[in-house]
Amino acid sequence: MPDDFERMWSDLAPIGRSTESGGYFRQPFTGAERELDAWFREQATARGLRVETDEIGNVVAWWDAGSGAGVLTGSHLDSVLDGGAYDGPLGVVSALAAVDELRQRGFVPARPIGVSVFVEEEGSRFGLACLGSRLATGAVSWDVARELRDRDGRAFADVVAGGASTLLDGVGTFVELHVEQGRDLVDRGAAVGVASEIWPHGRYRFDFTGEANHAGATRMEDRADPMLAYATTALAADEQARLAGQRATFGRLEVAPNGTNAVPSRVTGWLDARCSSDDALAELVAEVTRHGTERASRDGTALSVTPESVSGAVAFSSDLAAAIAADHGDRDWPIIPTAAGHDAGILSAAGVPTAMLFVRNPTGVSHSPAESATVPDCHAGVTALADTLERLAG
Structure with missing residues (x-):
């Protein structure tokens, strides 16, 4: 039965x-x-x-x-x-x-x-x-x-x-x-x-790349630390979503080499963005990307963004x-x-x-x-x- x-x-x-x-x-x-x-x-x-x-x-x-x-x-x-x-x-x-x-x-x-x-x-x-x-x-x-x-x-x-x-x-x-x-x-x-x-919603992979180095021996001004651009981008995503009444979340993160005493060479974060319209989604992701790109250029690092899943x-x-x-x-x-x-x-x-x-x-x-x-x-x-x-x- x-x-x-x-x-x-x-x-x-x-x-x-x-x-x-x-x-x-x-x-x-x-x-x-x-x-x-x-x-x-x-x-x-x-x-x-x-x-x-x-x-x-x-x-x-x-x-x-x-x-x-x-x-x-x-x-x-x-x-x-x-x-x-x-x-x-x-x-x-x-x-x-x-x-x-x-x-x-x-x-x-x-x-x-x-x-x-x-x-x-x-x-x-x-x-x-x-x-x-x-x-x-x-x-x-x-x-x-x-x-x-x-x-x-x-x-x-x-x-x-x-x-x-x-x-x-x-x-x-x-x-x-x-x-x-x-x-x-x-x-x-x-x-x-x-x-x-x-x-509409999407998942976007943000790849920040820099240069691995020693956490103690490397002066702050000599670093190309991608974690800084990631942190700025995560904060920008929160701010921009709040201002626009939308949703933005960095909920997954991978770091290489992922050592406590090492400046990372790569930080990959996944952005989940959801908005009330397709145009609002495109604008939000573009604005978050702009903040990340600008910070990466100041730090001597680089950012590439890959849409992994986007639904209208x-x-x-x-x-x-x-x-x-x-x-x-x-x-x-x-x-x-x-x-x-x-x-x-x-x-x-x-x-x-x-x-x-x-x-x-x-x-x-x-x-x-x-x-x-x-x-x-x-x-x-x-x-x-x-x-x-x-x-x-x-």
Whole structure:
């Protein structure tokens, strides 16, 4: 027999969880994430769903019913480093539970309903966010993806067979449920919301190069220290984002030779930038780059900037969002934007009519062990997703 929502959530809770921080390490194609993948297949089989996979590792479990273009839901099971429990898995568990609820209602779909799990959504191992859905939609080619490498230098092509994916053929609509990554629903007093748009966002590698030297024997005026340009750039990113009301974060750093008593020869920092428009994103990154370049030129160092992943603004179908949000008891669900990237944004950009549901996060914190959602709100999310699937597949 398939497990109910709370049993499923209890089964997932210990997998990949750090005993020190309480956060999750579910990086793609590692033991914890593969255990979750096997769990999903078992749950799908227990429900009599037909499981399909591609050579990338994406999986869809189909409730074969009716005919015509399928309605797809689901999310991802991987996490950021030391991440929260809900980002991704909530959408997968809720999708399975929504299938159960529809069957309990006696609902017979007029169109097939699929539950999906996309791999490497976070980009925590191979550096490109939403890699699985990008490959499934053709937004990224296998020739490009195969060369991506993790921090140990292992190529993506060494991990998966790879190639073209036909997993999304026949999909007519996609609905992703996700824990909210912010406090909008908390402020509105709503358990569930519907997405209006995803802000444009990108990841940029800033390579500062200088000259390694002795920390004691080298006079300050004789140094070509790239750490100084990096520090100035990180401060400039914070200042410029605050002034413009946008988002900029240097959250990852590599230093060579990384010695306490050595002036570094190279500092590489990764900028995550998110803005309310494509133009605002371009302007913010250009301004941060200008500050870094100017400081590097004064220090006798150099800066090069490489965009590693850039996603434009995604506006979800306003008609679909309004239809999903309307007529729920005494109030409509709020329609809100998000500054976080999702597989839903990739499918929407590929031309698939797409919607997103958010479940309230009482802390407002995400990508952290403090990420949370209450059981009643999670149940409300399951019912909201079931209602949405019934509307779309009925």
